[in-house]
Amino acid sequence: MASPEKVFAYPWADIYRLYVAKVERKGRTVEELEEVLTWLTGYDSEQLRTFDGDLRAFFAQAPAMTPHVDQITGVVCGVRVEDIEDPLMQQIRWADKLVDELAKGKKMEKILRG
Template sequence: MHKIFKMPFSKVYPLYIQKAERKNRTKQEVDGIILWLTGYDAAGLRQQIEAESDFEAFFSQAPALHPNSSLIKGVVCGVRVEEIDDPLMQKIRYLDKLIDELAEGRAMDKILR
């Protein structure tokens, strides 16, 4: 089991926002990406953060992974996201990749395939 699976999502969430804001993107865009990928609504996302759910619970309780998530391709931490075998790790890396694309200045309509 990977250590990140038990890491609280609430500890990483502010880092996603910081990464985006350093590149003049917004918390609303970060939230939009998370909601698109996971199927949570804003209240559901807030509830997961307040409950300090770990990544495993965050993704297992997500209403529905977006059907276009399989279109997310590219490299995160030196690994191609489309080649990751572990389903949970792949979902975490999908989210990382989307946040990276936001920070790189991609348009939201391109990020949200």
């Protein structure tokens, strides 16, 4: 596994492309992906597509993290997201968890915890 600093330095554009490929492979749409990421971060679709920076900057500059992050629970990469101590790594894993749920066909109202 990559060190946390290496993960934090990944360009957002690369991660976004991987998320798009994952959800499209599973029959979901870019619009659904962007709805999930907007709910989590407050970025709009255009900002998600054009953000120029690494994961550290992406989450640091997020316009409005959802107040419902405490409802994002479960396992990503063998680790419970609610137990991750590093705040930035937890934010990254929240995004991964939501994208995983989307790719697995979960209903949008369940993913958005509402």
